[in-house]
Amino acid sequence: MLVVEDFNDTVKCIKxxxxxxxxxxxxxxxxxxxxxxxxxxxANAASDFKRIKNEYDISRIFISxxxxxxxxxxxxxxxxxxxxxxxxxxxxxxxxxxxxxxxQFVWGQPKGIQSVNDMPKSFQVQELNFKVxxxxxxHQHMVGFHEPEKGWLFSAxxxxxxxxxxxxxxxxxxxMMVDTMKRISELDLEVLFDAHKGPxxxxxxxxKRRIDYLTETQQRVRDLNRKGMTVKEIVAEMGWxxxxxLGLTEGRFGIDFLVKSMLHDKAQEQ
Ligand SMILES: [Zn+2]
Numbered sequence: 001m002l003v004v005e006d007f008n009d010t011v012k013c014i015k016x017x018x019x020x021x022x023x024x025x026x027x028x029x030x031x032x033x034x035x036x037x038x039x040x041x042x043a044n045a046a047s048d049f050k051r052i053k054n055e056y057d058i059s060r061i062f063i064s065x066x067x068x069x070x071x072x073x074x075x076x077x078x079x080x081x082x083x084x085x086x087x088x089x090x091x092x093x094x095x096x097x098x099x100x101x102x103x104q105f106v107w108g109q110p111k112g113i114q115s116v117n118d119m120p121k122s123f124q125v126q127e128l129n130f131k132v133x134x135x136x137x138x139h140q141h142m143v144g145f146h147e148p149e150k151g152w153l154f155s156a157x158x159x160x161x162x163x164x165x166x167x168x169x170x171x172x173x174x175x176m177m178v179d180t181m182k183r184i185s186e187l188d189l190e191v192l193f194d195a196h197k198g199p200x201x202x203x204x205x206x207x208k209r210r211i212d213y214l215t216e217t218q219q220r221v222r223d224l225n226r227k228g229m230t231v232k233e234i235v236a237e238m239g240w241x242x243x244x245x246l247g248l249t250e251g252r253f254g255i256d257f258l259v260k261s262m263l264h265d266k267a268q269e270q
Contacts, residue, residue: 002048043072043108137177
């Protein structure tokens with residue numbers, strides 16, 4: 001399913017999702033600013049992307065990171081426009097990983113595209129001047145698109161959706177995610193264009209809540225570890241139980257990944 005909503009005169013939200021029992025499982029937002037698109041939704045909306053491809057003039061697509069819910073529409077759109085992505089994402093965009101059954105159902109299997117351009121440091125879209133900024137943590141190579149004059153940041157998955165995040169992927173770096181959110185808070189934003197919640201106006205409180213929660217949680221996790229508790233014991237002590245679908249992700253998400261990252265990862269590359 002794909003829904004287009006105007007945010008303002010310049011930006012449109014392009015929401016995609018798989019529908020189950022008449023409801024979207026989870027929306028993922030791409031955005032269209034004039035003729036430039038930020039991310040390209042999920043592959044289960046491929047037929048809808050065919051429709052909007054003729055409806056809107058899209059000349060460039062900037063991909064924040066190579067997770068399947070951010071580039072699933074590329075194979076439909078790419079023949080009509082230029083695609084830009086961080087260097088480390090190129091291979092995945094051209095030869096996407098075969099997803100497990102659960103993620104094929106939730107987002108759909110992306111198809112590869114022929115060519116990807118390197119991500120520039122900055123670019124212009126009519127009156128808008130974007131700076132590409134690194135947003136590591138959720139994904140090592142993730143970038144966002146900042147328009148300082150407007151106070152806009154297209155932030156992809158940099159700010160976690162649940163305010164109390166307790167599951168993670170093995171390559172997520174929680175201290176780095178917190179560090180990235182602190183840098184985002186210093187940008188003095190008017191709108192955070194989040195990939196799963198949609199545009200958030202005056203996002204300071206939204207971001208702060210997540211920084212505070214993860215910082216306090218990390219402190220507790222480290223204290224418990226210092227008392228000699230194992231990762232498993234810490235998970236039990238914190239009272240964390242996985243959501244119903246956790247087993248279905250076949251190890252792509254886990255509570256233990258969050259704990260391990262809080263114990264061992266650093267905010268900066270060493
Ligand atoms: Zn992601």
